[in-house]
Amino acid sequence: MAEADSDFDAFQPYYDIMVNWEGRIGHEAPFFQRALASVSAQRVLDCACGTGHHVRLFARWGMEAVGSDIAESMVEQARADAREEGSPVRFEVADFRNLPGHFPHPFDAVTCTGNSLPLVGSADGMRQALAGMHDVLRADGLLILDTLNFARIPEGRTVIEDPQVRRVDDREILFVKILRKTRRLCDITILVLEKQAGEWSKLQTHDRAWAAGRSELEAMLSDAGFNRIQFYGGYEPKPFDTDTSRHLLVVARREKASP
Numbered sequence: 001m002a003e004a005d006s007d008f009d010a011f012q013p014y015y016d017i018m019v020n021w022e023g024r025i026g027h028e029a030p031f032f033q034r035a036l037a038s039v040s041a042q043r044v045l046d047c048a049c050g051t052g053h054h055v056r057l058f059a060r061w062g063m064e065a066v067g068s069d070i071a072e073s074m075v076e077q078a079r080a081d082a083r084e085e086g087s088p089v090r091f092e093v094a095d096f097r098n099l100p101g102h103f104p105h106p107f108d109a110v111t112c113t114g115n116s117l118p119l120v121g122s123a124d125g126m127r128q129a130l131a132g133m134h135d136v137l138r139a140d141g142l143l144i145l146d147t148l149n150f151a152r153i154p155e156g157r158t159v160i161e162d163p164q165v166r167r168v169d170d171r172e173i174l175f176v177k178i179l180r181k182t183r184r185l186c187d188i189t190i191l192v193l194e195k196q197a198g199e200w201s202k203l204q205t206h207d208r209a210w211a212a213g214r215s216e217l218e219a220m221l222s223d224a225g226f227n228r229i230q231f232y233g234g235y236e237p238k239p240f241d242t243d244t245s246r247h248l249l250v251v252a253r254r255e256k257a258s259p
Contacts, residue, residue: 052078
């Protein structure tokens with residue numbers, strides 16, 4: 001989810017409808033298992049957690065799982081879903097630019113997926129968020145980031161991704177994601193068209209992402225105090241390719257304290 005002022009509170013009722021969560025979690029889970037096992041993670045924070053699917057996944061693996069999101073409506077839904085599942089997780093309304101102010105005790109791992117980090121909309125905002133993620137990790141703790149690969153989005157052209165159609169009871173819902181990159185910024189619009197009882201309604205959300213590429217993100221991570229930075233083009237995992245990878249997946253470690 002976004003970690004800046006946006007329309008995503010209004011979008012919350014559609015969030016779990018748009019994403020095929022069963023398929024997504026099934027695809028991503030092996031990657032997370034391997035990565036978290038590499039640091040023997042027992043305490044994990046998923047910031048920009050949305051409605052908490054990854055948090056509940058980590059809890060099912062026996063971890064102490066915590067989620068945070070700036071959108072209060074997302075956190076409310078995450079708490080409700082966790083109660084229904086009987087999941088022993090904690091959710092907080094928190095901006096990931098101020099994680100240390102909410103979480104004084106260190107985590108073994110921090111995750112931030114779904115292109116959430118760039119949605120702060122500026123390089124300074126990304127640096128601030130990464131610094132906070134660093135500060136809530138233990139020494140040699142793990143960070144996992146997932147952003148869009150902005151390098152493959154043509155400059156100055158409107159890119160319309162394939163529409164996603166969902167049917168819920170008597171509702172037919174069409175999701176269309178529209179991207180337009182101008183220099184260092186990328187406008188991201190999600191158009192939701194819903195048909196119910198023969199009547200159409202429309203919801204449009206808009207956000208603006210800082211279109212950081214691999215080299216800039218690597219420099220930000222290094223400046224924040226991360227090392228052993230690895231890049232992937234997907235959760236398979238597969239190598240990152242600037243021209244073809246849709247996503248830029250990052251795994252990094254907080255530097256160990258000096259002896």
